[in-house]
Amino acid sequence: MKVAAEVCPICDGTGWKPSSAGNRRVSRCDCRLQARSQGLLEAARIPKRYEHCELSNFEFDGPHQSLARPRLAACRFVEEYSPARENAGLLLIGTIGTGKTHLAVGIIKELILSKGIGCLFYDYRELLKQIQNSYNSSVQATELEVLRPVFETEVLVLDELGAVKPTEWVWDTVSLILNTRYNENRTTIITTNFDDQPAAAVAGPRGASRNETLGDRIGERMRSRLHEMCRIIKMEGEDFRQTIRSASFR
Ligand SMILES: Nc1ncnc2c1ncn2[C@@H]1O[C@H](COP(=O)(O)OP(=O)(O)OP(=O)(O)O)[C@@H](O)[C@H]1O
Ligand SMILES: [Mg+2]
């Protein structure tokens, strides 16, 4: 059976509805706003694995109490975000499985759905791989074609910053991305497993067992740039992937 063409009952498909003020003005109908949000959501490149992630299903009670603060900060960030002004980004730092990616995805989904803000999700490794591939002449996309949306999106999530072994090229590419967004006053949300500590060269020798830091992985200059661009949110707790498996949970 064919479903009757879905003409919006509010605006008769025009996309405009009478203003509630009763004057002769019109305003954009919700059906068009929804269509825009849907388009933005599809363009945001949120990976399948994280499609379920929302602020509303981010747990922060019982064993996850330590996540209450990060979650509150995330909700505030969404609430206060305004396209009309400069908005500092977020740097979500924590060990494996503490929900950094979940929270970052939850934030951009909410920005898209409640505020119609354009957002883009990129895994750091994937982005660098795509840029590197673009140098291969048999690949269609040029470097700029890959980078343009990354430069221009209103809000960028860069997931797993530092996860690629640092080389001169990696450092140059990361600085190009972060500096471009910084110069344009655009907002960047970053997740990382690396401690927000200086590079070894700056920190001095601390013995062989010293863990690599964010400074080691992206360079001291970029680490300091990040501090100007982002508010730091520490996420502590157990690996959520383990907790889900344990019988005591739900
Ligand atoms: N507070 C939470 N409430 C509900 N689900 C959560 C929470 N934290 C994490 N999860 C879920 O646990 C899984 C792992 O979380 P996520 O990938 O966000 O962790 P991560 O900190 O990004 O880990 P990694 O350091 O490995 O990138 C995901 O499926 C996510 O949806
Ligand atoms: Mg993650």
Ligand SMILES: [Zn+2]
């Ligand atoms: Zn309508």
